[in-house]
Amino acid sequence: MKVLVTGGTGFTGSRVVPLLFQNGFEVRCLTRPSSDRAPLSTLTVEWVTGDLSDAESLTSAMHGVDALVNIASLGFGHADTILGSMKEAGVKRGIFVSTTAIFTQLNAGSKSIRLAAEEAIHTSGLDYTILRPTMIYGSNRDRNMWRLIRLLRITPAMPIFGDGESLQQPIFVDDVAQAVLLALKTNDTIGRSYNIAGKEPLTYNQVIDTVAAALGKRVWKLHLPYMPIVRLLQFTERIGLRLPIKAEQVLRLNEDKSFSYEEAKRDFGYRPRSFEEGIRSEISKLP
Numbered sequence: 001m002k003v004l005v006t007g008g009t010g011f012t013g014s015r016v017v018p019l020l021f022q023n024g025f026e027v028r029c030l031t032r033p034s035s036d037r038a039p040l041s042t043l044t045v046e047w048v049t050g051d052l053s054d055a056e057s058l059t060s061a062m063h064g065v066d067a068l069v070n071i072a073s074l075g076f077g078h079a080d081t082i083l084g085s086m087k088e089a090g091v092k093r094g095i096f097v098s099t100t101a102i103f104t105q106l107n108a109g110s111k112s113i114r115l116a117a118e119e120a121i122h123t124s125g126l127d128y129t130i131l132r133p134t135m136i137y138g139s140n141r142d143r144n145m146w147r148l149i150r151l152l153r154i155t156p157a158m159p160i161f162g163d164g165e166s167l168q169q170p171i172f173v174d175d176v177a178q179a180v181l182l183a184l185k186t187n188d189t190i191g192r193s194y195n196i197a198g199k200e201p202l203t204y205n206q207v208i209d210t211v212a213a214a215l216g217k218r219v220w221k222l223h224l225p226y227m228p229i230v231r232l233l234q235f236t237e238r239i240g241l242r243l244p245i246k247a248e249q250v251l252r253l254n255e256d257k258s259f260s261y262e263e264a265k266r267d268f269g270y271r272p273r274s275f276e277e278g279i280r281s282e283i284s285k286l287p
């Protein structure tokens with residue numbers, strides 16, 4: 001079976017593509033002229049150059065494949081072009097990586113684009129499966145836990161905006177890759193959308209404690225009231241001052257983000273690792 005992968009050079013994609021190879025798939029990757037193909041350089045990928053915003057390049061990349069694995073974000077408004085190209089090229093099967101961020105109560109910028117993308121996929125008439133991961137971590141390409149590990153490694157104290165009791169359920173990147181593979185191989189997933197998450201929800205305090213324990217240390221958690229910080233950040237954003245953290249990130253940290261993956265378990269045998277297991281394997285790779 002031959003698949004076209006978009007986003008194959010990214011953090012998640014670079015773990016999905018090798019797994020597809022290991023499982024006997026032929027893989028064609030759509031990349032932009034600027035894409036760094038190095039993460040996949042040891043594999044016999046068929047490379048095609050194009051862009052999700054360019055219907056012609058996308059349709060031509062799809063000719064001759066049996067399925068699309070769309071890992072590139074649905075948050076940039078390309079869904080209609082992707083679905084149109086699939087129809088044009090006669091590709092009926094598609095796995096689409098979305099995000100549980102569509103459930104946020106916050107007025108996040110890309111939420112409406114992502115919801116519209118999912119709606120377009122639902123009504124496309126194609127054999128789709130949507131996978132919605134929570135926050136993805138694992139490898140030094142992750143922009144979340146890898147940073148936290150490096151920070152907690154050197155600091156005796158960690159400021160936390162809020163009481164740290166909101167729930168998180170981060171998913172290990174290889175579990176996302178496994179979910180993509182299983183969904184692709186399981187016809188029962190056609191026409192369905194699945195939330196996929198780490199094994200269990202944890203409070204942010206537990207996230208900090210788990211990482212610190214895996215580093216073999218204790219970190220003092222310094223809880224700060226978060227609304228004054230949010231207001232301050234919103235003010236700095238209004239006057240155009242750039243800080244490393246945004247008001248929306250602080251608000252999101254204080255929102256519960258736990259999601260059941262029971263349907264994924266039932267339909268395609270999804271079984272994620274625990275956060276402790278994922279973090280310990282990351283820490284074992286530290287130089």
Ligand SMILES: NC(=O)c1ccc[n+]([C@@H]2O[C@H](COP(=O)([O-])OP(=O)(O)OC[C@H]3O[C@@H](n4cnc5c(N)ncnc54)[C@H](OP(=O)(O)O)[C@@H]3O)[C@@H](O)[C@H]2O)c1
Nearest residue numbers: 007009010011012032035051052071072073099134135136
């Ligand atoms: N990271 C998370 O915590 C997280 C959580 C939940 C859901 N997700 C979802 O998971 C998916 C993968 O996320 P990620 O963090 O692994 O992404 P990433 O590292 O940012 O990689 C994005 C990939 O998409 C490609 N891409 C972006 N725009 C493109 C365009 N216009 N045309 C062609 N290719 C384009 C990039 O190509 P280049 O190499 O050219 O840049 C890259 O390969 C996304 O759909 C994201 O929304 C991520």
